Amino acid sequence: MGEFDLIRRYFQRPAGVGVEVGVGDDCAVLAPTPGARWLVSSDMLVEGRHFLSTVDPARLGHKALAVNLSDLAACGATPRGFTLALALPRVDDAWLAGLSRGLFALADAHACPLVGGDTTQGPLNLCITVFGEALAGQALLRSGARVGDDIWVSGRLGDARLALEVFRGAVALAGDGFTQVRAAMECPTPRVALGQALRGIATAVIDVSDGLLGDLGHILAASGVGARIDVDALPRSAVLAAQAAGLQRVCVLAGGDDYELVFTAPPQARLPDVGVPLTRIGCIEAEPGLRVVDAHGAAVDHGLRSFDHFAS
Structure with missing residues (x-):
């Protein structure tokens, strides 16, 4: 042929x-x-x-x-x-x-x-x-986050990275659990309807492709702000929640390949309902940098970073 x-x-x-x-x-x-x-x-x-x-x-x-x-x-x-x-x-x-x-x-x-x-x-x-x-003027960008905005994420994070760890042999997972996380890795759902519904509501948006830490960091850099997020609030599947706490944090913070939307919006904003779960995970602050805390407000020393093709 x-x-x-x-x-x-x-x-x-x-x-x-x-x-x-x-x-x-x-x-x-x-x-x-x-x-x-x-x-x-x-x-x-x-x-x-x-x-x-x-x-x-x-x-x-x-x-x-x-x-x-x-x-x-x-x-x-x-x-x-x-x-x-x-x-x-x-x-x-x-x-x-x-x-x-x-x-x-x-x-x-x-x-x-x-x-x-x-x-x-x-x-x-x-x-x-x-x-x-x-x-004209309606495209959502990374550069509009403002101090006091809430930070939200759609869907769930971390399943794609968990699937990768299974393929690497680092995690043993079989049956329905593996089927679920493999589908997340190989067949992600683009949140097109949600993105369109966020026009005029969200102040900044990015999709989570390389990991939450790095992708949210792009919003902070473009907007000239900092942020605080609660690692325990990050949405995850029951399959991932059954794994060790350290692995969970790797997957939800730096896993990547999630293709969910992370966005900022004013606290009084009325968020759209397009059939996708939305979870508040933190807030925008004036102090530069991204601070990760747990459910009790204690700082989390994670030592993680998002995927970079050319990082040494």
Whole structure:
């Protein structure tokens, strides 16, 4: 099978709403909504770095798009389309069918069509660039947190990191518990509806991709503020709560791959109900830095930091 046959068989579909020209030409032609601004983000998934070779291809297709949609969610954007750059060591029909099935199931759920991209032979690598829209002045950013704001997080933290520890052989977990945390790692849910509902409410937002400590730290740096968070308040599953306290803290504070939204909002803010649990985990303070305490207010000396691809 040649490159263009591969594209036609697995990735070419009718153009979506707002797409004048999609897959099959030199460029996609998108029609922006009057008064809106484009929001654009790219994420790359590399085999052995971001995913295991044993991952189900449908889940890989889902996750490749999900991590990008999560960036749009953090900005309160409406998805409009995406491109896919795919490097493959070889053509495997069954694998490609699974990948495209998982990819398009999530794309269809968010009305976000594939509009172009590239394929080549090489080590397995997926790079997606996603396009979203928000009306002028409505995009959520990292830079608006104010002293006195509450800090909230959606969903639960830490299950993806727990799954990674199982794959590393550091933790023994079987049955339904392992099934649950593996799904969190391989098939995250981008909080697109929540991000859109937070427009005009949240003062700053980021998605938790590299770990809460580092990602919340980006909000603090961009906003010029500090914060205090309660490690015991961080939401976690019953599976994670059954693990040793030290492992729990590693997973919820520095685990990453959660793709939940952490955001700040004034104490009097009325938060939206979009069917996603929201947990207050701390508050914004004037003193620079991020302070971690326990449920009794005692400082927690954790010695943790979030994931960094190039940290020494």
